[in-house]
Amino acid sequence: MATQPIAPRTINVLTVIDAETLVKNYQNHNPKTTADKPAFVSEHPQTIHMIASTGDSIHGSDSSELRVAAYVDDIIRWRAVSISIDTSYTVELYKFTKIDDKPTVITKPREIPSSTGRYWQAVVIAGSGTETYDLSFKILDRSGTELVYLTWDPYITAIKLKNKENKKSPA
DSSP: OOOBBOOOOOOEEEEEHHHHHHHHTTOOSSSSSOOSSSOOSSOOOEEEEOOOOTTTTTTTTTTEEEEEOOTOEEEHHHHHHTTTTTTEEEEEEEEEESSSSSSSSSSOEEEEEETTOOOEEEEESSSSSSEEEEEEEEEETTTTOEEEEEEEEEEEEEEEOOOOOOOOOOO
C-alpha cells in the first residue's frame, strides 16, 4: 500500500503594525528615513505583531518574533497591515532581506503581486532551524503620501513536523 504525500501547505503570516505610534516616533527622525535608509525599529518592538494561524504557530504569535510548524517545501507568505486596518495609515512591505545569503531554513523571499495586494513568499528548505531577516516597510497616509520608512530584524524558527504522509488508504 502506497502512501500519498501531502501537498505543500501555505503558512500565512500577517504582520500587524501600530502605524500611528511609529509615525509619531519616527516621522521627524534625523536623518530623514528613506527606502534606502529606513530607521531601525528597536525601541518600539511592541508596535509589531506577527500572527500565524493557530495550527501553524508554535510560539511567538502576536509578537515581533515567530515560530512556525513547517515541513520542507511548505510555503510561507508574509503580509502587513496597519492596526487601523488601513483606514488612517497603510503599511507596505517593500524589502525582505535574509541576513545570511546562503539558504538555511527558507529560500530567498520574493515579492508576489496579487489582486489583494502584495506579499512576500519563501519556501521552507530545512526541517528545522532559525533564520534572521530584515523586513522593511513604509507607512503611508490616506492620500498615499509616504511618511516613514522602517525596518526590523525578526527571526523565523521552523519546527519540523513529524509525519508528512496521509493515513494509508485501504487496499
